Amino acid sequence: MRIPILLILALGACRGDQTQIVWTSDTDPSAEDAGSQVVLVVPNHDDDDRNGVPDWQQRGAENDDDFATLTLRNRARDTLVTLEGDQDLVRVWYEDEIVLGEGGAESWLLPERHRRDTIEVRVEVNGWGPLGLLRLQDMKREWSTEVAIVGSEPTLAHHLLPSERIWVMPARLPGRNNDAMVADLKDGLGSMLHEVDALTFDFDVWVQDEPEFTRAWSPDSEQTLIINSIRNGQGQGGLMTFPPSLVEPDVHEDTWGQPRDATTFDAFGNLEASPPVEVDGVNYPMGRIYYGWDGVNEGVGPVREIRDHLDSIQSQRPFWVDTDWLCVAHIDEVVSFVPDPTAPRGFRFLVSDIELGYQAITSVPAETALTNHGLSSVTGAGHGRPTAGSYANDTALRAYNQDLQRDHLEPIIETFRRELALVDEEIVRVPAYFEEFVDRGFVCGAAAVIPGMVNLLMETDENGQGGRAWIADPFFRPPGAEQSADPFIQMWDDLLPATVTPVYIDNWDLYHMGLGEVHCGTNQERTPALAVIDDLNDWLLEVAQ
Amino acid sequence: MTPRTSLLALLLLTGPALAEEPGAATGSSQALLSIPELAQQARADHPSAAQQIDQAVPFTRRTGSLRWADVPTGPELSAIWLDLALFGPEERAVRLARAELGAGEASAALIAAAFQVADDPRLRGSLLQHTRTADGSIVTAVLQPALRDPDPEVRRLAVHAITHRTDGPQHVGLLQRSLADGSPNVRAAAAFGIGVHGSPAQLRSLETLLQDPDAKVRLNALRGIERIEPSQAQTKASVLLHDPDPKVRRDAERIMR
Numbered sequence: 084m085r086i087p088i089l090l091i092l093a094l095g096a097c098r099g100d101q102t103q104i105v106w107t108s109d110t111d112p113s114a115e116d117a118g119s120q121v122v123l124v125v126p127n128h129d130d131d132d133r134n135g136v137p138d139w140q141q142r143g144a145e146n147d148d149d150f151a152t153l154t155l156r157n158r159a160r161d162t163l164v165t166l167e168g169d170q171d172l173v174r175v176w177y178e179d180e181i182v183l184g185e186g187g188a189e190s191w192l193l194p195e196r197h198r199r200d201t202i203e204v205r206v207e208v209n210g211w212g213p214l215g216l217l218r219l220q221d222m223k224r225e226w227s228t229e230v231a232i233v234g235s236e237p238t239l240a241h242h243l244l245p246s247e248r249i250w251v252m253p254a255r256l257p258g259r260n261n262d263a264m265v266a267d268l269k270d271g272l273g274s275m276l277h278e279v280d281a282l283t284f285d286f287d288v289w290v291q292d293e294p295e296f297t298r299a300w301s302p303d304s305e306q307t308l309i310i311n312s313i314r315n316g317q318g319q320g321g322l323m324t325f326p327p328s329l330v331e332p333d334v335h336e337d338t339w340g341q342p343r344d345a346t347t348f349d350a351f352g353n354l355e356a357s358p359p360v361e362v363d364g365v366n367y368p369m370g371r372i373y374y375g376w377d378g379v380n381e382g383v384g385p386v387r388e389i390r391d392h393l394d395s396i397q398s399q400r401p402f403w404v405d406t407d408w409l410c411v412a413h414i415d416e417v418v419s420f421v422p423d424p425t426a427p428r429g430f431r432f433l434v435s436d437i438e439l440g441y442q443a444i445t446s447v448p449a450e451t452a453l454t455n456h457g458l459s460s461v462t463g464a465g466h467g468r469p470t471a472g473s474y475a476n477d478t479a480l481r482a483y484n485q486d487l488q489r490d491h492l493e494p495i496i497e498t499f500r501r502e503l504a505l506v507d508e509e510i511v512r513v514p515a516y517f518e519e520f521v522d523r524g525f526v527c528g529a530a531a532v533i534p535g536m537v538n539l540l541m542e543t544d545e546n547g548q549g550g551r552a553w554i555a556d557p558f559f560r561p562p563g564a565e566q567s568a569d570p571f572i573q574m575w576d577d578l579l580p581a582t583v584t585p586v587y588i589d590n591w592d593l594y595h596m597g598l599g600e601v602h603c604g605t606n607q608e609r610t611p612a613l614a615v616i617d618d619l620n621d622w623l624l625e626v627a628q
Numbered sequence: 629m630t631p632r633t634s635l636l637a638l639l640l641l642t643g644p645a646l647a648e649e650p651g652a653a654t655g656s657s658q659a660l661l662s663i664p665e666l667a668q669q670a671r672a673d674h675p676s677a678a679q680q681i682d683q684a685v686p687f688t689r690r691t692g693s694l695r696w697a698d699v700p701t702g703p704e705l706s707a708i709w710l711d712l713a714l715f716g717p718e719e720r721a722v723r724l725a726r727a728e729l730g731a732g733e734a735s736a737a738l739i740a741a742a743f744q745v746a747d748d749p750r751l752r753g754s755l756l757q758h759t760r761t762a763d764g765s766i767v768t769a770v771l772q773p774a775l776r777d778p779d780p781e782v783r784r785l786a787v788h789a790i791t792h793r794t795d796g797p798q799h800v801g802l803l804q805r806s807l808a809d810g811s812p813n814v815r816a817a818a819a820f821g822i823g824v825h826g827s828p829a830q831l832r833s834l835e836t837l838l839q840d841p842d843a844k845v846r847l848n849a850l851r852g853i854e855r856i857e858p859s860q861a862q863t864k865a866s867v868l869l870h871d872p873d874p875k876v877r878r879d880a881e882r883i884m885r
Contacts, residue, residue, distance in 0.1 A: 347690075461732025522693050523753075524782075526781070526784060526788055597687060
């Protein structure tokens with residue numbers, strides 16, 4: 084005798100009606116309508132009614148749309164639904180009542196009027212990862228089945244995802260401005276570029292460092308979580324209130340850690356994600372998170388609270404490399420990723436290389452006059468190095484850079500190779516050169532002395548296969564000379580994938596001489612293609628099952 | 629000495645560089661130099677520039693440190709900057725930045741005077757910021773005393789400045805003395821500097837440091853030997869093949885290859 088059909092579950096209100104999940108008890112699990120036994124839900128952490136209280140805490144906020152809707156096609160007379168797992172993190176709503184989980188009960192008998200009927204319930208969660216199990220039981224026939232409830236993870240974007248919004252802060256102060264860079268970005272990006280107001284945010288131009296945009300998706304909805312760094316404008320306020328200013332329905336912000344514990348490692352130039360990779364048989368559909376930390380000590384990495392938060396995003400399992408040797412200590416100073424459809428996995432890993440930097444420096448006559456480099460180091464306008472020879476003939480600088488390559492850059496390459504299963508073909512070394520920077524009366528560490536070109540803004544096309552790389556102009560050429568005469572630019576032009584168009588922009592004054600580059604002064608939100616979201620969701624469902 | 633006492637104090641300085649300083653006793657081996665008095669004079673001579681200095685708005689570097697743009701600078705204004713750095717009412721970060729900027733174009737004697745007055749080691753360190761590119765008189769007037777500073781980071785900065793000076797090879801003797809410093813950071817910096825500027829005459833000193841308890845010192849000593857006399861490096865590297873520190877071992881293996 085066939086097992087009678089008990090229930091058919093349908094996950095309704097799907098994004099584009101593409102993810103209809105049907106679940107039956109008696110059909111072949113591989114059949115088209117067999118569906119999934121997992122429901123994916125966006126954590127309800129936003130504030131859709133804008134009353135200052137997160138929706139989860141309100142138990143039913145007005146306009147709240149962050150639920151998964153389950154359609155239960157009930158074929159039984161008496162069906163008992165129970166919730167197993169963390170009762171504090173899941174709610175099941177029937178009409179306007181919480182019937183299971185936080186604020187409800189542990190079990191619920193479907194109302195009599197819905198015997199052998201179709202009813203809808205809504206699932207709400209307050210977390211991510213596997214959170215609970217709904218067990219549906221036919222009381223008469225002693226038959227039951229289960230649905231896993233999974234909160235979707237707020238994942239970091241990587242450089243292969245299409246650019247959606249790019250942020251920069253136009254700033255003008257006496258004697259210093261970023262007019263040139265902002266103008267180039269405006270011309271190139273058009274409406275994609277969004278300006279951060281300098282007066283409101285106290286001329287804190289390091290837009291990369293304060294907000295980290297993350298997103299969670301379910302078939303029903305998506306939600307942006309902006310992680311607000313504890314750096315708080317290097318303790319001065321600055322961009323601290325920028326993430327809250329972006330909050331709207333389906334966009335919320337949160338902070339991990341205490342500002343009093345903040346170090347430079349807590350700025351989000353030190354928090355990035357790789358493109359999708361498979362490592363040792365494990366698929367990471369949204370890539371892996373990486374940041375600078377020595378792996379042991381507090382104070383030389385992001386605070387424990389943010390590390391724990393990142394660890395909880397299992398689909399992007401984080402790893403770290405030592406960046407303590409850098410004065411600013413941000414991972415974006417030495418590595419980046421660019422799309423390349425001809426690469427084995429669709430991307431190239433860019434990493435700073437001293438020898439290539441030295442090659443570029445010595446490829447022009449020592450007497451070659453340099454733009455900007457010769458400006459006064461006392462006022463911080465330049466490096467006091469007026470010619471190519473100022474670098475080429477500096478034996479101490481050369482030795483310092485050689486040691487950096489051996490002690491730090493090569494180990495970083497090895498870590499990325501191991502953690503992302505990189506092959507040689509995926510690694511592209513790019514020219515760079517550093518100095519040992521003295522700051523506030525102590526030896527601070529390495530800082531790019533030729534503008535850090537790897538510290539770039541990758542504006543990615545909709546197809547995720549190319550785009551424009553906005554790169555710091557190295558100015559290693561005489562004043563007035565064409566960019567094409569610059570040996571660093573020549574080298575970069577040769578090294579970048581054909582699908583990535585470089586745009587070399589002037590970030591000298593506010594950024595380079597302030598110990599940052601283009602990436603540090605910008606931020607961006609990226610929109611994953613539906614296929615990427617589906618990959619990520621599949622990953623979560625697989626984990627839950 | 630507190631900043632306020634030093635405000636009233638007249639500094640007793642020695643050295644030939646001081647004879648060139650305004651207010652110094654020309655031709656004497658001793659000079660009396662007061663930064664507040666010099667600043668007061670500079671303010672009287674350059675009232676507009678002084679006002680601009682007082683009102684200048686700093687920029688923030690990505691490290692949180694400060695810098696200025698489009699502000700009046702020059703040797704004639706250095707005393708104003710240094711006076712504000714040493715005795716000004718502002719928070720420490722502003723004073724450190726003022727010290728960096730003020731010392732950048734000051735005479736060796738003025739920096740030396742400020743160096744003696746500054747009771748905050750970070751302030752003394754900030755005064756050394758641009759000594760790498762200052763003229764040769766800075767070595768005797770400022771960097772040599774800084775090598776004897778009670779604060780190890782200040783000593784390290786002095787070694788760093790000497791190493792990165794274009795006349796570094798002339799001051800190998802100073803670097804060599806710092807190989808015996810009590811701070812491993814200073815010894816490591818000195819070993820690096822010897823490696824860059826030294827000659828075979830310093831090899832013996834570097835060899836001794838291969839037994840140093842600090843790994844960074846051993847590493848820099850080994851690399852120093854390699855830079856000065858590559859042919860000897862392999863022999864010396866062999867003793868570090870079983871070093872407890874992986875970086876030292878890795879570098880020894882590299883040299884052996």
